[in-house]
Amino acid sequence: MATTSADMERHGAAPLPRRRGAMLIGGSLVGAVGGDTFVSRNPATGEAVGEAPNGTVADAEQAIASARRAFDNTAWSTDVELRIRCLDQLHAALVARSDDLRELTIAEVGATRASTEGPHLDGPIGIARYYADLLQTYSLTEDLGEIEYMGMRNQRWVEREAAGVVGAIIAYNYPTQLALAKLIPALAAGCTVILKAAPDTPLITLALGQAIAECTDIPAGVVNVISSTDPEVGAVLTTSPDVDVVTFTGSTATGRKIMAAASSTIKKVFLELGGKSAMIVLDDADFPTAAMMAAFMITSHAGQGCALTSRILVPRRRRDEIVDLLKQNLDMVTYGDPADPGTYMGPLISERQRAKVHGMVERAIQDGATLVTGGKTIEGQGYFYEPTLLIDVDPDSEIAQEEIFGPVLAVLAYDDEDDAVAIANNSIYGLSGAVLGSHDRAVAVARRVRTGTFSINGGNYAGPDSPFGGYKQSGVGREMGVAGLEEFLERKTFAAVIG
Structure with a gap:
């Protein structure tokens, strides 16, 4: 169970943690409304690794509003070249910061050093490289050709466009992989994102937000990263009418609740759930x-x-x-x-x-x-x-x-x-x-x-090019690969009378 700063005060304070994370909301690195924090602990020792903002519903609502504005009022959703450049920048930033991210992953997640050279860090960093490259060749249009209808020639085509604002909620076990497998294809598609860190491993996810804020030209509000121990913060993402897509990795029991909650606004829902x-x-x-x-x-x-x-x-x-x-x-x-x-x-x-x-x-x-x-x-x-x-x-x-x-x-x-x-x-x-x-x-x-x-x-x-997801109650949809990009795209069919 996460320990909040208020709990620490009641029980006689603990030593100051070594790291202090910040949320990314509207392009700024900020604390929570009210200033509350919670401690993230090293599972190998029980000692504090650092503290993260204990975000509130108000913080989540601010992040949603920021993402909505960025989607509706910036060129992010339509400027493919900007997205390619920013994904290139993010990939370079993650590579440059990999030594620090590696030590943080070992300390906060309990991942072994060898595993950070694979699925816990180095592998996920490659997701940004894959989608930056994919965008250079992926066609967002499909020509359906001409037909004659009621004596008139019709030209028809399909365009793929960003699905909108994405609420992404991740689990604690592979936080960098889970975060980037949702965040990167959503950004590649032109969506804006609110990424909620897992309460057990918030600092590594907040570090991704810091890299975005400090090292990329991603416009303010396109990416928002929040942390909280309050379940209501995640609930806001699943029910807000300003969120168009929810992507969640976690238990099947929680996935069922998210699917039910999202039904009130008929959102697109991607679920990566349990397995046996x-x-x-x-x-x-x-x-x-x-x-x-x-x-x-x-x-x-x-x-x-x-x-x-x-x-x-x-x-x-x-x-x-x-x-x-x-x-x-x-x-x-x-x-x-x-x-x-x-x-x-x-x-x-x-x-x-x-x-x-x-x-x-x-x-x-x-x-x-x-x-x-x-x-x-x-x-x-x-x-x-x-x-x-x-x-x-x-x-x-x-x-x-x-x-x-x-x-x-x-x-x-x-x-x-x-x-x-x-x-x-x-x-x-x-x-x-x-x-x-x-x-x-x-x-x-x-x-x-x-x-x-x-x-x-x-x-x-x-692998970044390999779709991942499950049958039955293991989930809905696919992450990674071309299929992972298309989870965050909508198709619009056009027909125009010509001649």
């Missing part, structure tokens, strides 16, 4: 490789990833062999200080999240699952949890159905390929998945599993 992805190990797979991949995937960022494969489906007659390999690999995972280059797994984001993970593991054991390794909180400072392996898991149980967001892997045995596919699809989610085995069999199985992304024999689908 399955890795299917076929009987002709390389078992040591499969076990290594499964173990190190579920412990990357301490399991705090919506697309991670938290279920591993194995042939029943080879289960014990694969379980032994999984245990060996999980026991090799190094965890601790994320700043240490030798650390593979860092902490969970908070004590609240660690308690949630441990509660789910305990309930799974009570429901009949067998604990093979792990299953305990790690004593000492920080919010660490042991890499955990469960077997004898009922496919319909909570641990096999609900998102954990922790380093917990559930083993489910299957009888044949049809059974494996049925178990994989036995979920309200459909975000991602994986399969290992001979190529043709693996591809055939992958095509039967209802998810938005899929890895075959370790294939990496992630």
Whole structure:
């Protein structure tokens, strides 16, 4: 739970934090109305990293009004060359500031140093480069040709134009990736944006706003970045009639509420929600490789990833062999200080999240699952949890159905390929998945599993040019790639009488 400055005063004040973030509203770096702040803590130590403005509903309304004015009254939505130049500038600024952003990501998010060289920082920075380049070749018009209608010649065409003001709300786990995957394509499309930081990791998102304010020619109000612990601040973005599009990454439960709230103004809604992805190990797979991949995937960022494969489906007659390999690999995972280059797994984001993970593991054991390794909180400072392996898991149980967001892997045995596919699809989610085995069999199985992304024999689908999103209750729409740009575009069809 976030600690506000008012809480600190009541409990006898804490040491002054090292960083002080600022919101970006209307082109200015500002504090919250009333001046309240909240502390962001290092999940590896519990110590304060810094403090962020505790924005109010009034701040959110000011940011919305600023974005609305910028969309309606500036050339941002129509000047493609300006957008390309500004995305170039933003990319250069993020590269130049990457050392500082890296240390902040390690301290605030609990990301390991190695992961900042991939999905936590260096990879997302490339999103700006991709969309700046895409805008130079992407056609915003489509010629439909001529037709004759009632004796008259008609020329018809389609133009793509910016969808309007975007409210973007992100989760804590990969804040830079989530922020840039929403912000950059929205800007490329010509939209203006209000980006709300996650309360657990506000400083890294506010740092993006600072880079925009200090290093780019993006007009005032085009980008607004706010932070708050008040749920009503996010609610304003989903209900305001001046917001045209809402894009949200987080839990499916919250996504349902956002979709319902946005319905009152019939907004476009993009949702990137939860997952309960399955890795299917076929009987002709390389078992040591499969076990290594499964173990190190579920412990990357301490399991705090919506697309991670938290279920591993194995042939029943080879289960014990694969379980032994999984245990060996999980026991090799190094965890601790994320700043240490030798650390593979860092902490969970908070004590609240660690308690949630441990509660789910305990309930799974009570429901009949067998604990093979792990299953305990790690004593000492920080919010660490042991890499955990469960077997004898009922496919319909909570641990096999609900998102954990922790380093917990559930083993489910299957009888044949049809059974494996049925178990994989036995979920309200459909975000991602994986399969290992001979190529043709693996591809055939992958095509039967209802998810938005899929890895075959370790294939990496992630990248700025690769659409990401889910089926079923894992979300609506796609981020990244051309599809991600088009989420923020509207199509207008024209017809003109000629001749």
